[in-house]
Amino acid sequence: MLRKKRVVIALGGNALGNTLPEQMAAVKITSRAIVDLIEEGCEVVVVHGNGPQVGMVNNAMIALTHEDPEQPNTPLSVCVAMSQAYIGYDLQNALREELLNRGITDIPVATMITQIRVDADDPAFQNPSKPIGKFVTKEAADELARKYDYIMKEDAGRGWRRVVASPKPVEVIEIGTIRTMVDSGDLVIACGGGGIPVIHQGNHLKGASAVIDKDFASCLLAKELDADFLIILTAVEKVAIRYGKPDEEWLDELSVAEAERYIGEGHFAPGSMLPKVQAAVDFASSKEGRQALITLLEKAKDGILGKTGTRIHM
Numbered sequence: 001m002l003r004k005k006r007v008v009i010a011l012g013g014n015a016l017g018n019t020l021p022e023q024m025a026a027v028k029i030t031s032r033a034i035v036d037l038i039e040e041g042c043e044v045v046v047v048h049g050n051g052p053q054v055g056m057v058n059n060a061m062i063a064l065t066h067e068d069p070e071q072p073n074t075p076l077s078v079c080v081a082m083s084q085a086y087i088g089y090d091l092q093n094a095l096r097e098e099l100l101n102r103g104i105t106d107i108p109v110a111t112m113i114t115q116i117r118v119d120a121d122d123p124a125f126q127n128p129s130k131p132i133g134k135f136v137t138k139e140a141a142d143e144l145a146r147k148y149d150y151i152m153k154e155d156a157g158r159g160w161r162r163v164v165a166s167p168k169p170v171e172v173i174e175i176g177t178i179r180t181m182v183d184s185g186d187l188v189i190a191c192g193g194g195g196i197p198v199i200h201q202g203n204h205l206k207g208a209s210a211v212i213d214k215d216f217a218s219c220l221l222a223k224e225l226d227a228d229f230l231i232i233l234t235a236v237e238k239v240a241i242r243y244g245k246p247d248e249e250w251l252d253e254l255s256v257a258e259a260e261r262y263i264g265e266g267h268f269a270p271g272s273m274l275p276k277v278q279a280a281v282d283f284a285s286s287k288e289g290r291q292a293l294i295t296l297l298e299k300a301k302d303g304i305l306g307k308t309g310t311r312i313h314m
């Protein structure tokens with residue numbers, strides 16, 4: 001029998017929405033796109049982001065501390081864990097339903113709470129760059145910076161957001177369990193929100209105050225699972241050069257060498273498109289035959305069929 005194509009999917013913010021009701025509705029559409037790929041014969045593993053959700057959980061936990069001074073502040077690593085469970089619950093519920101609606105009864109769905117080791121000396125800890133939470137105005141950003149010591153930055157022309165450290169993922173702690181589940185045919189949601197960032201302290205794993213970019217986490221997971229495809233589903237159908245300029249150009253294909261040149265020329269915004277292209281390049285150049293695809297969530301199936309998206313290859 002032909003081996004199924006193993007596909008790691010990274011879901012962006014638009015796959016999940018910004019509020020509880022939005023997420024409940026969004027995961028239904030997201031599940032359709034994912035089950036489409038399963039019906040195309042792919043073996044799918046799901047990774048998702050958590051920018052808005054981890055911001056929301058963090059704000060909720062700050063509100064708790066204000067209301068009840070006996071509750072100490074909640075570490076960001078715990079907020080990431082909470083966001084993994086909350087998003088995983090909605091996703092696994094919607095995926096199960098979509099599979100059953102299509103008469104697929106032999107694929108169990110489960111979320112793996114995943115820790116990812118990061119390097120305590122990662123320079124990212126000295127230079128917070130990852131936007132989380134809501135977009136706010138400049139005035140609201142100044143207020144948050146004053147009140148909570150948040151570092152606020154302007155995000156790709158779309159408003160101001162809190163930024164936190166985003167170190168590179170080094171090791172998926174639960175990889176053995178994830179591999180066993182995937183090998184036995186389960187539909188697994190893992191490394192949610194980029195994984196819970198932890199630092200080795202002997203046998204202890206200490207939570208780090210950071211949010212790992214899900215684009216890099218999904219790349220690491222895809223390599224560890226020896227996937228054929230890394231598909232990054234986001235809010236644009238293709239990657240552009242000269243993005244937002246009058247002469248912008250949408251790309252169907254991108255070789256690793258071209259991508260590296262465009263990265264050097266600054267075509268991709270840090271914190272949004274840059275990590276996706278970097279993750280795609282890392283994956284596509286890691287082994288013969290591996291490819292990455294960046295496209296719209298709704299176009300996942302057309303993308304795997306080669307009809308759209310930006311394909312990154314050696």
Ligand code: ADP
Nearest residue numbers: 012013234235236239240243267268269272273
């Ligand atoms: P996600 O939640 O899926 O990770 P992001 O907002 O982080 O989404 O990144 C996707 C966004 O990157 C696009 O919606 C677009 O606004 C922005 N972007 C920045 N540079 C580019 C580029 N060169 N080509 C396409 N999109 C770009």
Ligand code: MG
Nearest residue numbers: 012049271272
């Ligand atoms: Mg992003």
